[in-house]
Amino acid sequence: VATVLALSACGGTTASSSPNAENPYGLIQPGTIRVASLGDAKPYTFADAQGNFTGFDIELFKDVAHRAGVDNVVFTGQDFSGLLAAVANGQFDAGVAAIGITDKRKQTVDFSDGYLAGYLTVITTKTSGINNAEGLGGKRLGVVQGTLQEAYAVKNFTSANLVRFPDNNTAISAVNSGAVDAHFLDYEAAKAYQEQFGLVSAADIPSFDAPAGFAVAKGKTAFKEALNKGLAEAMEDGTWKKLYQKWFPGSPMPEQYLPKAEQTATA
Numbered sequence: 001v002a003t004v005l006a007l008s009a010c011g012g013t014t015a016s017s018s019p020n021a022e023n024p025y026g027l028i029q030p031g032t033i034r035v036a037s038l039g040d041a042k043p044y045t046f047a048d049a050q051g052n053f054t055g056f057d058i059e060l061f062k063d064v065a066h067r068a069g070v071d072n073v074v075f076t077g078q079d080f081s082g083l084l085a086a087v088a089n090g091q092f093d094a095g096v097a098a099i100g101i102t103d104k105r106k107q108t109v110d111f112s113d114g115y116l117a118g119y120l121t122v123i124t125t126k127t128s129g130i131n132n133a134e135g136l137g138g139k140r141l142g143v144v145q146g147t148l149q150e151a152y153a154v155k156n157f158t159s160a161n162l163v164r165f166p167d168n169n170t171a172i173s174a175v176n177s178g179a180v181d182a183h184f185l186d187y188e189a190a191k192a193y194q195e196q197f198g199l200v201s202a203a204d205i206p207s208f209d210a211p212a213g214f215a216v217a218k219g220k221t222a223f224k225e226a227l228n229k230g231l232a233e234a235m236e237d238g239t240w241k242k243l244y245q246k247w248f249p250g251s252p253m254p255e256q257y258l259p260k261a262e263q264t265a266t267a
Ligand SMILES: NC(=O)CC[C@H](NC[C@@]1(O)OC[C@@H](O)[C@@H](O)[C@@H]1O)C(=O)O
Pocket: 038, 041, 080, 097, 098, 099, 100, 101, 116, 117, 118, 119, 120, 144, 146, 147, 148, 149, 186, 187, 207, 208, 209, 210, 211, 212, 213
């Protein structure tokens, strides 16, 4: 009996992560998708007043998961810097947090198809005197550890003094307290913080070559394909457009995620 118990215990923890008939997507817990996300990247993903995760990325993922046959999705907030490793080592089934798809990141995880392409934005106070990227020279610039903003700033804002933070909230607190002169984050999150704290935008850097995708552990092919199929359906039936207009009202809408019939024939 001891042997059988030992085997079943072992099977209960490791076997479930490899796909099989009962668990075609190789989920940690069959029937539930465990997602690593962020609590402070509003309106992409954030915890609302009731502590529930919501936002564009969250609602799109839940829609896609539903189309893949899974309605039980559990979100956990964590620092961005450890998020991809946590997905890669099987702590989570997916990572959903406006995560730009890059070749470097593909060394750690696989990604779904892209679902959002936009800008990286530098925000600052009205009195900092920073009005563009050149104005960052000699200034303290906040970045969240592990983001594309960090990589971009290291390469391009060489005369700025980079200050690394675990998340946006701590970086924005540092801007508001004067501990840093500016913060470098995603465009829509920057807009939300501008409205909340009266901050202003100093530069918008296009990041269309790294659209956001859902991160999944390498080798979870059936899961990744199910997510891609759901994404394509959500784009074609206008769900993507509805969510974009809900969460990013007034922002220019990238065409490539609209229903085919609404895409102007680009040359
Ligand atoms: N949630 C975060 O802090 C992620 C920050 C950063 N996001 C970049 C991005 O994916 O944001 C959504 C879209 O604008 C993408 O074009 C962009 O690369 C990154 O992937 O590193």
